[in-house]
Amino acid sequence: MSEQILTEHISSYVNFSEEELSEIIRFFDIRSYRKKEKLLHAEKRCDTLFFVAKGCLQLYFIDDLGNPKTTQFAMETWWLTDFLAFQYQRPSNFYVETLEKSTVLSISFSKYQELLEKFPKMEKYYRSIFETAYGAALMRIKYINSLSKEEMFFSFRNSFPEFVQRVPQYVLASFLGLTPEYLSEIKRK
Amino acid sequence: MSEQILTEHISSYVNFSEEELSEIIRFFDIRSYRKKEKLLHAEKRCDTLFFVAKGCLQLYFIDDLGNPKTTQFAMETWWLTDFLAFQYQRPSNFYVETLEKSTVLSISFSKYQELLEKFPKMEKYYRSIFETAYGAALMRIKYINSLSKEEMFFSFRNSFPEFVQRVPQYVLASFLGLTPEYLSEIKRK
């Protein structure tokens, strides 16, 4: 089930025996969440790293006007948390919340350290994940600085059509950095 | 000298013996560059990862109108390349160029793989680097989506005053996602 999503994902990067994999899994808590449940609270110490086995999470913050703004989505096989706050065990700058019914594997900071110590090959797994994620973030910043809001939407819909279906439009708008009203206008064309 | 900048940086994350460190250093090419030299060319296969020992690099692309736009800077002890293209050995989406006289340690993709295989502890080093870099990129996207261009400038100058001194203003403007004219107007106040 959900455990297998993670073990298969790990196995696609690093070779582990069945016993090792089941030992690795024991470092995680597995839980299902309803829609709109908070998994991580801004301002609180960021102590947990999340892996989405099923469903969809968002990383967001509340702006000056009290509106939530989505910075990152995570769907099946994606990792999510406030990575900067997590690494330095500081208060989180973001909330993490489910966008739909989701099954999530969670690991605390101390368990994460233990896991990496006991299974150094996991360093390679996470190194690959973060190397890709950082590269993708740089590409995203490139898009932000080169596309109009209209182009942003079409380019995003082109690359991730499933997202556009699954995610409420006002959440998508805030992720793309435009207002729901303007997104609505764009779609009309 | 320059080698030491890297070995000291590695040592602040992982413990290696002196012999190991000097073996690690042999995986890299060390070279000095003049101002405005290109180290990586867009469209060409991205085969090299750069470490800045001295000076300053920029990652940039050319927009529709032919203007260079800076996506990322790298100063002393920062790593830089088009990480997504590097990992998958695809054509680069960016140029890498010196902003000033710089000393850079370079490693090819295949040497990088060899290095990680021969010294698995380097996985931990790069995992930490990329985890932080990805976290910082998410924070940067948060800023982009919550601050006005004016606030972006003051917040950036506040966090990285040296950058604002060292980097030409039109490069800083393109990094912050605004026009040099508007940046000039902001500074007047």
Next chain:
DNA sequence: TGATTTTCTTAAACCAGCTTAATTTTTATT
């Protein structure tokens, strides 16, 4: 040192995208 090139500034006209506010549609709840 003077000549050339590059970078920075100023100002006015312009527009992409926001704000506001009212209406409609969809979704969730009983």
Next chain:
DNA sequence: AATAAAAATTAAGCTGGTTTAAGAAAATCA
């Protein structure tokens, strides 16, 4: 099925930031 709540649409007026263009200052180089 009826009611309430949340999400999406529409349209008009407005503004933060761009564009254009020309001049001033600073850096580079012979």
